[in-house]
Amino acid sequence: MIQMKNSSLIVYYSWIGSTEVVAKEIQRLTGFEIQRIEEKKNRKLGKIPGAAMGAFLGLKSRIKPMDFALEEYENIFLGAQVWAGKTSPAINNYLKKASFKGKKVWLFLTKGDEKIPQQVIDSITKRIEKKGGTVIDSMSITTKWDPKVNLPIAREEVEEPVYEWLKKSGFLEG
Ligand SMILES: Cc1cc2nc3c(=O)[nH]c(=O)nc-3n(C[C@H](O)[C@H](O)[C@H](O)COP(=O)(O)O)c2cc1C
Numbered sequence: 001m002i003q004m005k006n007s008s009l010i011v012y013y014s015w016i017g018s019t020e021v022v023a024k025e026i027q028r029l030t031g032f033e034i035q036r037i038e039e040k041k042n043r044k045l046g047k048i049p050g051a052a053m054g055a056f057l058g059l060k061s062r063i064k065p066m067d068f069a070l071e072e073y074e075n076i077f078l079g080a081q082v083w084a085g086k087t088s089p090a091i092n093n094y095l096k097k098a099s100f101k102g103k104k105v106w107l108f109l110t111k112g113d114e115k116i117p118q119q120v121i122d123s124i125t126k127r128i129e130k131k132g133g134t135v136i137d138s139m140s141i142t143t144k145w146d147p148k149v150n151l152p153i154a155r156e157e158v159e160e161p162v163y164e165w166l167k168k169s170g171f172l173e174g
Pocket residue numbers: 013014015016017018019020048049051052081082083084085086110111112113114143144145152
């Protein structure tokens with residue numbers, strides 16, 4: 001696989017791990033740098049009502065220090081997920097803190113429902129555009145999450161859609 005563009009960053013939040021599987025697959029195929037958005041407090045697995053409520057209310061959670069300036073990057077691959085039909089509190093805070101001015105943003109989302117999460121795509125897009133960034137494209141993957149097991153999606157299940165998306169978008173050759 002030949003990398004066609006430089007200065008691209010993959011940045012993502014993942015609680016259960018599925019968005020991380022997608023992020024790491026993008027990283028594996030492109031070699032781009034990767035950063036994880038981490039909450040300061042330890043969100044215990046299984047505490048779903050609190051998580052859903054925070055997302056539903058549009059709250060922002062405290063996140064650990066990271067690169068919010070994004071100065072050296074042209075493309076930002078942003079990974080998020082659907083919580084209660086909305087974005088997670090960690091993503092809400094990241095969208096507030098990060099500097100998207102002049103950035104090309106590529107969204108990758110995971111969700112439990114089959115349907116495309118258009119509301120979430122639109123709401124993230126709005127926040128990025130407000131800060132002078134452009135969302136070029138988005139993709140979403142259904143993860144069939146079972147709260148009793150809390151297992152992330154298998155890499156093999158995301159390989160093809162991720163590959164096709166990157167290829168279509170001009171990030172891969174061959
Ligand atoms: C608190 C919570 C709320 C969720 N709400 C929705 C929802 O409204 N719609 C949906 O399609 N999936 C929903 N899901 C499923 C997640 O979007 C899906 O499992 C996603 O892959 C999780 O990403 P992660 O594994 O990176 O944490 C929810 C999951 C959690 C934990």
